[in-house]
Amino acid sequence: MANANTLQQPAQATETGVLKPGVPAPAFALRSTPDQMVSLADFRGQPVVIAFYPADWSPVCGDQMTLYNEVLPEFRKHRAVVLGISVDGVWCHGAFASARKLHFPLLADFEPKGAVAKAYGAYRYPEGVSERALFVIDGNGSIYWSYLSPIGVNPGADGILEALESLSATPRPA
Amino acid sequence: MALQSRITRLVLPIGGRDHVLGPPDAPVTLVEYGDYQCPHCGAAHPVVKTVLRHLGRNVRFAFRHFPLAEIHPNALPAAEAAEAAGAQNKFWEMHDLLFANQDALEHRDLVRYAEALDLDLPRFVAELPEHTWYPRVREDFMTGLRSGANGTPTFFVNGMRHDGPWDAESLIEALAAPRVHASKDA
Numbered sequence: 001m002a003n004a005n006t007l008q009q010p011a012q013a014t015e016t017g018v019l020k021p022g023v024p025a026p027a028f029a030l031r032s033t034p035d036q037m038v039s040l041a042d043f044r045g046q047p048v049v050i051a052f053y054p055a056d057w058s059p060v061c062g063d064q065m066t067l068y069n070e071v072l073p074e075f076r077k078h079r080a081v082v083l084g085i086s087v088d089g090v091w092c093h094g095a096f097a098s099a100r101k102l103h104f105p106l107l108a109d110f111e112p113k114g115a116v117a118k119a120y121g122a123y124r125y126p127e128g129v130s131e132r133a134l135f136v137i138d139g140n141g142s143i144y145w146s147y148l149s150p151i152g153v154n155p156g157a158d159g160i161l162e163a164l165e166s167l168s169a170t171p172r173p174a
Numbered sequence: 175m176a177l178q179s180r181i182t183r184l185v186l187p188i189g190g191r192d193h194v195l196g197p198p199d200a201p202v203t204l205v206e207y208g209d210y211q212c213p214h215c216g217a218a219h220p221v222v223k224t225v226l227r228h229l230g231r232n233v234r235f236a237f238r239h240f241p242l243a244e245i246h247p248n249a250l251p252a253a254e255a256a257e258a259a260g261a262q263n264k265f266w267e268m269h270d271l272l273f274a275n276q277d278a279l280e281h282r283d284l285v286r287y288a289e290a291l292d293l294d295l296p297r298f299v300a301e302l303p304e305h306t307w308y309p310r311v312r313e314d315f316m317t318g319l320r321s322g323a324n325g326t327p328t329f330f331v332n333g334m335r336h337d338g339p340w341d342a343e344s345l346i347e348a349l350a351a352p353r354v355h356a357s358k359d360a
Contacts, residue, residue: 060245061212062325069244071319101244147180153337156324159180 017121018133018148025050025137026119030107031090038083038105040137047080047144047167048137049160052122052130054151056088056096056106064132064154069102071157078164083107086130087114122148136163182322182335188236193265195226196234202349204235205330207318210253210272211246211279212326219273224342225349233349237269238314240326248279250311255284257307258298264291 019025025048029039040048053064060066065084068075075082084106088096093106109116114130117123122133132149145163149155188194188203206222208215226235239256241249252272259268271287272279281302288298301307318328322335329336331348338344 059214061209061214061242061327064324066242066245067324070242070315074319103244149180154324155180156182156319156322156335158182158320158322161320 018131018146019121019135019143021143021145023143025135025141025143026116027141028107028116028119030085030109030116032105032107033094034090038107040141043081043137044141045139047078047139047164048135049075049080049082049164050085050120050135050137051082052085052117052120052133052135054124054127054129054132055086056092060100062154063100065096065102065106066100067154067157069100069104071161072103074157074161075164078168080136080164085109085116087117087128124151134160136160136167138167180322184317184330184333184335185320186317187333188234192236192238193260193269194234194236195266197231198234200232200234202229202233202332203330204233204345204349205238205333206235207238207240207314207321207323207326207328207330209239209241209246209249209326210256211249211276212242213276215327216273216276218327218340219270221340221342221345225345228342228346229349238318239311240315240318240323240328241311242326250308251281251284251302252279253311253314254302254305254307255288255298257310258301259288259291259293261301261307262293262297264293267291 025040027040029037032038051064051068068082072082082104084104087109089110090108093108097106109130114123117130120133120135122131124131132151132155134147134155135143136145138144144167147155147159184205188205204225222235226233239253241253243250256265256268256272259265268287268291275283284302285299288295321330329340329345336348338348
């Protein structure tokens with residue numbers, strides 16, 4: 001379990017680095033387009049799926065964002081919104097989203113570079129990109145589930161769907 | 175050592191609902207989740223044939239639909255066409271035609287292939303717009319999703335997602351490898 005990198009990780013991070021369930025999801029406001037900001041707080045009261053990924057323009061048919069785009073109707077059954085986050089800039093995101101016909105926002109963790117990824121323990125220092133990390137945030141703004149995937153492996157959607165189902169089945173405090 | 179991937183297992187084993195090649199008692203199984211408009215699946219099609227030829231009676235293969243309809247607008251109708259042909263016992267014939275003609279998957283093309291396969295054309299032509307086979311295609315897609323299919327093609331070797339390369343040699347090697355059941359420590 002011990003990891004040589006633990007000293008560099010934030011205090012709340014798991015041995016794999018990413019924030020773990022139960023802690024408040026760090027707030028953020030990032031650009032989704034040159035003139036639009038998206039805040040985590042915008043979605044209070046509903047589940048939020050955050051997918052950090054290393055870069056736009058990975059090969060098309062195995063692309064994680066393309067998959068989530070197909071699965072949006074399933075996510076919406078749980079009233080969940082999906083936010084993709086990488087260090088790419090808004091123009092890059094715009095071209096990528098348009099080419100892949102994405103129907104959910106891609107947020108630019110661009111300046112200060114990777115600040116949100118770092119807050120979630122999902123930044124790769126040597127490469128300067130986000131990890132491939134998934135978070136499900138509950139309606140109260142707490143992390144309900146998190147998962148760090150090997151960077152080369154698209155984690156699919158099964159873990160997210162399980163987390164959303166489990167979250168939907170959890171009675172919310174009045 | 176590199177991070178472990180989630181254990182991704184096929185939630186629905188090969189069964190009577192599937193389009194299957196190879197004997198039911200074959201020692202190894204290969205399941206592909208694929209999309210008829212996906213160029214990578216097109217490239218994988220002859221690879222799978224090579225693998226099946228090489229392993230002969232030792233492998234059972236099932237193809238399930240995983241149409242990425244947002245980027246491949248013809249993938250869903252093509253999958254429905256394969257199922258419509260399957261209902262007339264010509265699934266694999268249509269499957270081969272679709273992969274052989276990935277750049278011609280419009281409605282008129284699908285009808286042309288049905289004609290070439292000598293299908294009951296009025297039935298075929300009626301079933302497509304009625305989306306008779308959509309629930310079946312959707313069921314495939316959902317089982318793929320729940321099994322961790324993450325793009326196309328996604329292969330499952332003996333029920334576990336195959337994350338490695340899928341050239342014939344790699345697939346044959348993976349299929350021949352001793353089965354490892356959800357082992358966390360290599």
